[in-house]
Every structure is written in C-alpha cells, then in structure tokens.
Amino acid sequence: MLALIGEKNVKLFPSESEIVPSIFVSYDEFFETYHKNTNQIILDRSCVDFSLDYLKNSNIYNALKSLQCKKKILAENEIAHLINKEKFSLLSKDNFYIQTCVINDKSLFQKIIKKEIFLIEHAIYKLCKSVIEINDTTWWLYVAEHKSSGVKIVAGIGNGIVYSRLFSDLNETERKVIETIRFLTREGLKDDIKIISFVDDLYIENVNIINPFLTKSDIETTLVELIANDKKIKPQFSKDNYIKKFFCDYHNEILTFLAVCSFICFILLCYLYDETARLKNSIEIEKDKLNIFVRDKSRTFSARINCKNIDEIRKFTEISQQMQNPICLIEKIAKILNKQKAEKISIEKDIAKIICSVNEQQFYLLKKMKSIEIKRIDLRENEYEDLDDSEETKYGVEICIKIK
Numbered sequence: 001m002l003a004l005i006g007e008k009n010v011k012l013f014p015s016e017s018e019i020v021p022s023i024f025v026s027y028d029e030f031f032e033t034y035h036k037n038t039n040q041i042i043l044d045r046s047c048v049d050f051s052l053d054y055l056k057n058s059n060i061y062n063a064l065k066s067l068q069c070k071k072k073i074l075a076e077n078e079i080a081h082l083i084n085k086e087k088f089s090l091l092s093k094d095n096f097y098i099q100t101c102v103i104n105d106k107s108l109f110q111k112i113i114k115k116e117i118f119l120i121e122h123a124i125y126k127l128c129k130s131v132i133e134i135n136d137t138t139w140w141l142y143v144a145e146h147k148s149s150g151v152k153i154v155a156g157i158g159n160g161i162v163y164s165r166l167f168s169d170l171n172e173t174e175r176k177v178i179e180t181i182r183f184l185t186r187e188g189l190k191d192d193i194k195i196i197s198f199v200d201d202l203y204i205e206n207v208n209i210i211n212p213f214l215t216k217s218d219i220e221t222t223l224v225e226l227i228a229n230d231k232k233i234k235p236q237f238s239k240d241n242y243i244k245k246f247f248c249d250y251h252n253e254i255l256t257f258l259a260v261c262s263f264i265c266f267i268l269l270c271y272l273y274d275e276t277a278r279l280k281n282s283i284e285i286e287k288d289k290l291n292i293f294v295r296d297k298s299r300t301f302s303a304r305i306n307c308k309n310i311d312e313i314r315k316f317t318e319i320s321q322q323m324q325n326p327i328c329l330i331e332k333i334a335k336i337l338n339k340q341k342a343e344k345i346s347i348e349k350d351i352a353k354i355i356c357s358v359n360e361q362q363f364y365l366l367k368k369m370k371s372i373e374i375k376r377i378d379l380r381e382n383e384y385e386d387l388d389d390s391e392e393t394k395y396g397v398e399i400c401i402k403i404k
Contacts, residue, residue, distance in 0.1 A: 002040045003030065004120070004224055005112075006148025007166055010034075013224060022221065024148075031111060040235070041112050042227060044120040044149045044220075047105035050161040052083070053098040054188065060088065063096040070098060077109045078102040079237050083160040085136050090257050097160045101236060109237075116235040121161045123223040124154045126230055128196045131212045134158065139189050143177055144198035144219045145170060151199070153180055162187055173199055181207075312347060333372070333399065337362065354399040363395050373400040 004011040004022075010030040012023040025034065053070070055063050063082055070080050083097040101119065103109045124142050125134075134140055136158040146152050151170055155163040163183060167176060181193060195209045198219055202209055214222065227233050337356065344355040355377065358366065366374045377396045 040116045055096040123226040139193040352401040357394045
C-alpha cells in the first residue's frame with residue numbers, strides 16, 4: 001500500500017504498481033489502522049523544508065568533499081546530496097548545488113523512518129520537466145491546489161528544490177506567487193522564471209504562465225503515478241551510501257570516461273612499445289659500430305674495440321710499436337692460457353699487466369718464461385671471479401710484460 005500524507009488528511013492507494021481509486025482517511029486513523037500495511041509514504045506537508053548551497057567553480061571531487069563535511073553536522077531528520085547535472089566533466093570545474101531536506105516534525109519522522117519516504121516535490125519537478133524544457137540553469141515555479149494539503153507552491157533551479165510552501169486560501173495564490181518570486185531573487189534568480197500553473201485564472205503582470213492540460217482530474221493522483229512508475233525518483237532518508245547513489249545516477253558518464261581513459265592508455269602503451277623497440281634497435285646498431293676489430297699495418301695484431309676498452313687498446317697499440325717482438329711474446333702467453341679468458345688487461349707506463357686465473361701447471365709454465373714477471377694475487381681481494389666450474393685448484397695471477 002502507498003500513502004500520500006497531506007496537511008489535511010492521508011490518501012491511500014491500495015496498489016503501488018497500478019494506481020487505483022484512492023481512499024481518504026484521517027491522520028490519526030492512518031497511524032492506528034493502516035500504517036503497518038504501508039510500504040511507501042509520500043510526504044506533502046509544510047513540515048518538509050528545502051535549501052540549496054551553491055558551490056561556484058568547483059570540481060566534482062571538491063563538491064563531494066564539501067558534501068561529506070556537511071553530512072557530519074546533519075541531524076537524523078536531515079539529508080543532503082549533490083544535485084544531479086545533465087552534463088559535467090570529471091576533470092573540469094563547474095557550478096554545483098548541495099540539496100538539503102529536513103522533516104521538522106520529529107514525531108512524524110520517527111513514525112515513518114522505517115518506510116520508503118518519497119517527497120512530492122521531486123514528482124512535481126518531473127511533472128514540470130515533462131511540460132517545459134528545464135536545464136541546469138532554468139528557474140521554474142509550480143502552483144496547484146492539492147486536495148489533501150491545500151495550495152502548493154514549489155520553486156527550483158534545474159533539478160534542485162529551492163522553495164516549497166502550502167497555504168489554504170486559493171484567493172491568495174497571486175500574492176503568494178509574487179512573494180515567492182521576490183524571495184527567489186535573493187536566492188540568485190536573475191532572468192525570467194517559468195511558471196507552470198494548474199490554478200485557473202492565475203494572472204501576474206509581465207510574467208508568462210503556462211497552463212498545461214491535466215489528463216486526470218486529480219493532480220495528486222498524477223504525481224503519485226509519477227513516483228510509482230519513474231524509477232529515477234528515489235526514496236529519501238534511506239541508509240544507502242551516497243557514493244553508491246552517485247554511481248547509479250551517473251554510471252553511463254563514468255563508464256564512458258573510463259572507456260576513453262582505457263583507449264588513451266592503450267594508444268600510449270602501443271606508442272611506448274614502438275618507441276622502446278626503435279630505441280633498442282638503435283642501441284644495438286651503435287653497439288655494433290663500437291664492437292669492431294682493428295689490425296695494425298703488418299696484420300700481426302688485432303683487437304676487438306668497444307666503448308670500455310678503446311683507450312687501453314689505443315695506448316697498447318702505440319706502445320707496442322716500440323716493443324722488440326711483442327707478438328711472439330703474446331702468442332706464447334696465449335698458448336699457455338689455452339684460450340682462457342683474461343680478467344683484466346691494463347697498461348702502466350712501460351708494463352702491460354694481465355690478470356687471470358690459471359691452474360698449477362699453467363702457473364709453472366708461465367714462471368719459466370723470460371721477459372715476463374708473474375706473481376700470485378688474491379682474486380677475491382681484487383674482485384675477480386673464477387668462471388671455471390671444475391674442481392681443479394686455481395691461482396689468481398698477475399702477468400707483467402715489459403713492453404719496451
């Protein structure tokens with residue numbers, strides 16, 4: 001069962017999915033007899049107040065932060081949420097509104113808090129939007145006579161409710177509307193306001209009033225049908241997390257934003273992959289250029305040059321021209337080492353030094369050679385590793401060759 005709680009009485013609609021002829025009961029009778037069987041409640045009472053806080057030139061993240069700060073000071077009978085915008089960007093700045101609603105009758109609030117509570121002002125906005133075009137900056141005003149409550153005036157900007165009031169004398173409608181427009185000018189109204197009236201013979205000088213045709217004789221039934229059938233009209237004062245509600249309202253925009261970001265990331269990764277492959281290829285080409293062989297004129301000496309040993313090779317080449325028979329001596333050393341890799345080759349003044357690891361037999365053969373000096377060294381101390389995995393005993397040696 002759905003109940004419309006008005007200022008004068010309560011209007012019951014036995015079916016929520018299909019609005020059938022309603023039943024009028026008193027306020028006290030409703031809470032004594034029908035309250036337990038009611039799942040949804042629509043409030044159309046003067047105890048419900050609305051206000052809008054204007055956030056100028058703010059981004060969505062700061063707006064949400066301001067909303068969380070405001071929620072910390074709200075009482076149990078107050079709620080606040082960001083006004084939905086037709087278009088906004090997650091990155092750029094815009095103007096936002098924080099809507100605050102309060103049920104000032106705490107006794108009524110405690111009686112209905114466990115039900116789904118709808119505010120009739122949200123249905124009024126939907127009805128006005130179906131009559132005229134309302135965007136984020138459109139000021140609008142609704143006026144109609146509700147049988148359960150009296151004459152109703154609701155005003156707002158975009159999807160936000162700025163003002164809502166009830167009064168009983170229909171003859172006071174014109175004066176009340178003029179007072180409302182004056183109040184709205186203090187709330188930021190600058191341009192013309194669009195007035196949607198369901199009151200006959202309402203006239204205000206220099207103001208355009210729209211009188212839409214009402215398909216049903218009862219405006220309240222029309223508003224209740226909107227709440228029952230429009231899933232975008234949400235119950236208020238629920239315990240749902242606002243972030244969840246925000247994502248439900250803007251899931252299409254958020255999914256579009258994430259899809260665009262994913263596409264941009266994919267393009268960027270493809271570009272970086274191509275650039276990385278191109279850079280790697282360039283490095284390999286440059287390494288090949290540096291990793292080259294050189295020979296002397298007699299073609300008796302050759303060396304592989306790279307960026308690390310080019311200075312040593314040039315120095316060795318210059319000094320080797322003054323050696324009596326350097327090639328013969330190097331060949332003998334190479335024969336004894338038997339293609340074993342030297343750990344380090346350096347040249348100091350007129351001495352060429354070769355550091356490597358040798359077995360016992362190689363060590364004694366080298367020691368017998370003339371024109372060289374050989375001495376043991378600690379490879380660990382000199383940070384050289386023996387790359388041979390065999391169990392044969394190895395010695396770290398330094399071979400000194402006099403090159404002049």
